[in-house]
Amino acid sequence: MSDPLTRRTVLRLTGTAAVAAAVGTATAPAAAARVREAPGTRPGAAGARVDGLLARLTLDEKISLLHGATDPAPLGQAGYVPGVPRLGIPALRLADGPAGVRVTRHATALPAPVLLASAFDPDLARRYGEVIGREGRALGQDVLLSPMVNLIRTPYAGRNFETFSEDPLLSADMVAAEIRGIQDEGLVATVKHFALNNQEKDRTSVDVRVDERTLHEVELRGFEAAVDAGTGAVMGAYNKVNGTWACENRTLLTDVLRDRWGFDGWVMTDWSAAHSTVAAIAAGLDMEMPDGTYFGAALKTAVESGEVPRDHVDRAVGRLLAVMDRFGLLDGTAPPRPDRDPAAGAAVALEVARAGATLLRNEHGTLPLTGGSVAVVGPTGALPFVSGGGSAHVVPDRADSPLDAIRARAGRAGRGARVSHALGEDLYGRALPAGSVGPSFDPEGQRVEAGRTWAYDGTLTVDDTEAGEWTIVVHYSGTTRPTVRLDGTELFPVASGWGEYFQGGFVTTAPDGLALRRRTLRLAAGAHRLTITAAGGDTGQTFRLRRSTEATRREDLDEAVRTARAADSVVLFAYEDASEGQDRTTIALPGHQERLIEAVTAANPRTTVVLNTSSATSMPWLDRTGAVLQMYYPGQQGAAATAAVLYGDCDPGGRLTQTFPADDGHHPVAGDPRRHPGVDGTEEYSEGVHTGYRWYDAQGVRPLFPFGHGLSYTTFHCGGLRTRWADGGLDVSFDVRNTGTRAGVAVPQVYVGPSPDLDLDQPVRTLAGYRRLDLRPGEARWVTVRVAARTLSSWDTARHDWALGTGRRDVWLGTSARDLLLRGSAEVRE
Numbered sequence: 001m002s003d004p005l006t007r008r009t010v011l012r013l014t015g016t017a018a019v020a021a022a023v024g025t026a027t028a029p030a031a032a033a034r035v036r037e038a039p040g041t042r043p044g045a046a047g048a049r050v051d052g053l054l055a056r057l058t059l060d061e062k063i064s065l066l067h068g069a070t071d072p073a074p075l076g077q078a079g080y081v082p083g084v085p086r087l088g089i090p091a092l093r094l095a096d097g098p099a100g101v102r103v104t105r106h107a108t109a110l111p112a113p114v115l116l117a118s119a120f121d122p123d124l125a126r127r128y129g130e131v132i133g134r135e136g137r138a139l140g141q142d143v144l145l146s147p148m149v150n151l152i153r154t155p156y157a158g159r160n161f162e163t164f165s166e167d168p169l170l171s172a173d174m175v176a177a178e179i180r181g182i183q184d185e186g187l188v189a190t191v192k193h194f195a196l197n198n199q200e201k202d203r204t205s206v207d208v209r210v211d212e213r214t215l216h217e218v219e220l221r222g223f224e225a226a227v228d229a230g231t232g233a234v235m236g237a238y239n240k241v242n243g244t245w246a247c248e249n250r251t252l253l254t255d256v257l258r259d260r261w262g263f264d265g266w267v268m269t270d271w272s273a274a275h276s277t278v279a280a281i282a283a284g285l286d287m288e289m290p291d292g293t294y295f296g297a298a299l300k301t302a303v304e305s306g307e308v309p310r311d312h313v314d315r316a317v318g319r320l321l322a323v324m325d326r327f328g329l330l331d332g333t334a335p336p337r338p339d340r341d342p343a344a345g346a347a348v349a350l351e352v353a354r355a356g357a358t359l360l361r362n363e364h365g366t367l368p369l370t371g372g373s374v375a376v377v378g379p380t381g382a383l384p385f386v387s388g389g390g391s392a393h394v395v396p397d398r399a400d401s402p403l404d405a406i407r408a409r410a411g412r413a414g415r416g417a418r419v420s421h422a423l424g425e426d427l428y429g430r431a432l433p434a435g436s437v438g439p440s441f442d443p444e445g446q447r448v449e450a451g452r453t454w455a456y457d458g459t460l461t462v463d464d465t466e467a468g469e470w471t472i473v474v475h476y477s478g479t480t481r482p483t484v485r486l487d488g489t490e491l492f493p494v495a496s497g498w499g500e501y502f503q504g505g506f507v508t509t510a511p512d513g514l515a516l517r518r519r520t521l522r523l524a525a526g527a528h529r530l531t532i533t534a535a536g537g538d539t540g541q542t543f544r545l546r547r548s549t550e551a552t553r554r555e556d557l558d559e560a561v562r563t564a565r566a567a568d569s570v571v572l573f574a575y576e577d578a579s580e581g582q583d584r585t586t587i588a589l590p591g592h593q594e595r596l597i598e599a600v601t602a603a604n605p606r607t608t609v610v611l612n613t614s615s616a617t618s619m620p621w622l623d624r625t626g627a628v629l630q631m632y633y634p635g636q637q638g639a640a641a642t643a644a645v646l647y648g649d650c651d652p653g654g655r656l657t658q659t660f661p662a663d664d665g666h667h668p669v670a671g672d673p674r675r676h677p678g679v680d681g682t683e684e685y686s687e688g689v690h691t692g693y694r695w696y697d698a699q700g701v702r703p704l705f706p707f708g709h710g711l712s713y714t715t716f717h718c719g720g721l722r723t724r725w726a727d728g729g730l731d732v733s734f735d736v737r738n739t740g741t742r743a744g745v746a747v748p749q750v751y752v753g754p755s756p757d758l759d760l761d762q763p764v765r766t767l768a769g770y771r772r773l774d775l776r777p778g779e780a781r782w783v784t785v786r787v788a789a790r791t792l793s794s795w796d797t798a799r800h801d802w803a804l805g806t807g808r809r810d811v812w813l814g815t816s817a818r819d820l821l822l823r824g825s826a827e828v829r830e
Helices: 018-022 030-037 044-056 059-064 113-117 122-139 168-184 212-228 250-260 278-284 297-305 312-326 341-358 400-411 550-565 595-605 637-648 693-699
Strands: 010-012 079-080 092-096 143-144 188-194 206-208 233-236 266-269 360-363 374-377 419-422 447-448 452-460 468-476 481-487 515-523 526-535 542-551 569-575 605-610 627-630 682-684 716-726 731-739 744-745 750-753 765-770 773-775 780-787 793-796 800-806 807-814 818-826
Touching: 018 452, 030 212, 030 297, 044 312, 059 297, 113 122, 113 168, 113 605, 122 143, 122 168, 122 341, 168 188, 168 212, 168 765, 188 212, 188 250, 206 297, 212 233, 212 250, 212 374, 212 793, 233 250, 250 278, 266 312, 278 312, 341 637, 374 550, 400 419, 400 569, 400 637, 419 550, 447 452, 447 526, 452 693, 468 550, 526 542, 542 550, 550 595, 569 595, 595 605, 605 637, 627 637, 716 807, 716 818, 731 744, 731 765, 731 807, 750 780, 765 780, 773 780
Parallel strands: 010 780, 092 143, 143 188, 188 233, 206 682, 233 266, 374 419, 374 569, 569 605, 605 627
Antiparallel strands: 079 092, 360 627, 447 542, 452 526, 468 515, 468 542, 481 526, 716 731, 731 780, 744 773, 750 765, 750 807, 793 800, 807 818
16 A cells, blocks of 8 residues: 555645545445445435335334334344335444444454554545445444544543544544545444543433533534544434433534534434433434334324424434435445455554554663563463453454464574563462362352253352452353352342443453453451352353462462563563443553562563553553553454564554543543542533643643654654645645664654634644654655644634634644644734
């Protein structure tokens, strides 16, 4: 693939349709081309076809199209909408898919979207979308419930890995490009969650309070870009917005989405996010998922009683049918479903993981590795960490372990390239000591036959050497885990609602595929009453009980230290398993990983910590490390990508799309529960437009790593900064030269300061554009970044519209929001 940045001297980086038009290179099938030409329109025959169907559909048939139902032939997808066969309206299958298509079959497990965004490359985002689009159709799906474009507002949000950035411009660029890629392949994209679903805690009930300016300047920019890109569907959020449920919020669904932006697709609820019939359809909601609690029989009754005008139903059905027609689903012109291309998907997965790999620290030439013996430490070094849990979890075709990938790569590095491994921390537990439970229970593999139940009521005996902190782990097959009680306390209570669905990541799945749960508590020496009940269900169940103790943890730590001390270099893999449905409670690494890192780095300072984490992480151990490489959730090719970066086969091309705070006490929502997670059911966006790096600038707080940060294995020089106001936009030009001895990736970033002519509280500086450049040693490039008027505008609450920020404005060129290399200014004019 050729880099679009080498083919154009000017790239418009505005987060709107112009961005994707500038970077798009793919050749689309005929149906997809029609989608791009007329997103959301009903010209000529298409409009007549939809109108004709509306005239022939009965009320019952119309209503059946406005809510989910049970799929008679499910493929493991999230939702199903029955068609109307007598009129040639096909059924729709809707699949989750932020990082690949989530069904029961194998699919390409792509890197998490936050890793994709770290590449700062809209063209790559488009090809990422193309992989998902092709696979979705190949796997029998019609609608993708993705991408997610909600901003990273708090480092605690459980789904930060599923979205892109804390910056509105970068998020807008990524979502627009990905949607074009998805829909180029004939799969309908659904941008979500509209709007302000920026946390998982109390997400189904919290009332988000936000002012008009913050809403438009910060959160909505990505959604507007998605509409400009032609997204077929929008998913409403669970939460309330300024007192009204998002899925029945007329300001969002009609005034902004349709009247201001011109969206002509359909709006569906998030799963079970509907709260009314009359108010919701009047506000602009079109479809309830996954069932018809409010848009089924209740809607029919409301229509027949006159509470809901019939034209409201026709309007909603017409929006759905118009999108189906755009994709060739009504007239038979949709291209045939393709076959999967696992090799092509794997190639893109590898490219994205390499491009987004972000080197945060590299001291004393720790990286790249050049040979010698390497100690791999950590449980996630020996097993592949592919994706997060919940609706983002994908079953990959295959995924190798980093240990295997490093061994394979080290074998090509020359003599002395011995690779050893130490567990460091046991995630899955060891067998209970012999004699600690009764003979009727085999903790290593108890089998319960289908249709039967099994029970144990006995003791767990703890001897003096194992007293203290225990982590008890239950491994089990099936969907219903055994009930385990210790001294009367239920250790693994079943979560309500979607609790089980929101699992499925690395740390909640054993190597042999059994699900698992953990509980940490302190146990005194002696006998403890242990009771277990398990049901075989329809297929039978296997389960086992294991434990980790202070004694076993000391053994694992001692082994890791010995292994590290004996090696020339150490690669320590650290993890944090996030999932939909729950927020993090701290940005510190879970478990005893900090102690492990401190011990290993003390034994060998040439230690690289590889982070498979979901979001920002605190690093009290940072100064003791040689290097830190952020890989997030790298997808099925993550092991190969990690090894390639470690050994310098490619430059780490990623840059942070979110600010990493120093600790839990210094970030935009720290110390103010009204901002997160909310007080008395209300969450306040009182930081206003100062989100992410803007807050750090406004408050003068030093982050651990700033937005945009990322290191290279080579060096660059930037110079010649020039600015020119022309044709209603700002051209920022400069040159970039690779001054090192290796090929590398530079990501120069343009920031602009506030307007002196706007009497508003404006950010100290705002990202206005960027370029990703691959440069050979000694190569120089003259670059022009076009900054659009929208990027230079603020929301005017008096006029309810955008106001250009005129006057003399500062312009910076930097390698992050804090590492600013060059400064100039420009006169912005009407």
